[in-house]
Amino acid sequence: MSIRPARAGEAPRLAAIVEAAYGPWVPIVGRRPFPMQDDYAARIAAGQAWVLEDAGAIAGLVVIEREADHLLLDNIAIDPARQGRGDGRALLDFVEAEARRLGLAEVRLYxxxxxxxxxxxxxxxxxxxxxxxxxxxxxRVFMAKSLSGCAARAPR
Known part of the structure; x- marks a missing residue:
């Protein structure tokens, strides 16, 4: 498995994973969750979409936004056929590592x-x-995780 930036042309696959992953929540929430309405081509163009790839196939994705003092985890989705294999943990580990790499001391999500x-x-x-x-x-419920041992530095 590897995590890499999503590539132009992969937006339909990302949208399909999000549709499948969030679909069961529609009856609970009473409408389509916000990630089901996102523009994945725009997210890819902005460098905000990352994919988890296994044997050449996209198994999951994460959308992250760099802010001045934190990394925002906007969306995470795993192909339902792969849930329970640790793919979500791998993507969360990646997000936290990416925040540290960028010198950000916190990850936020909702x-x-x-x-x-x-x-x-x-x-x-x-x-x-x-x-x-x-x-x-x-x-919405807003949550944050402090990444101890990571001194924040000014954005580049």
Missing amino acids: TNLLMERNIALYARRGYAETGRRQEQGFA
Whole structure:
């Protein structure tokens, strides 16, 4: 397995993984979660989409945004056929390593309030809830993880 930047032309595969991964949440949330509405071609062009590749096939993806003082984990999705193999852990490890590489001392994320399983997973990974609020019609839970031992430096 390897993690690399997504390439132009891979947006349809990323969107398909997101559709499959987030599809079960639609009846729970009552509408399509925000990642299902994202523009993956634009994310790729901006250098924000990364893929987990195994044997030449894209197994998952992560969308990250660099901010001045933290890395925002905007979206993470694994092909449902591969869930339970540690792919999500590998992508979370990558996000945290990328934040450290960039000299950022924190990773932030948000998830839907009704996605309790995801909130629990992030809490087990050391993310702490920092707030709850309505945004773009979604009830969101905001979380952050301090990356100890990482001194933040000025953005390049």
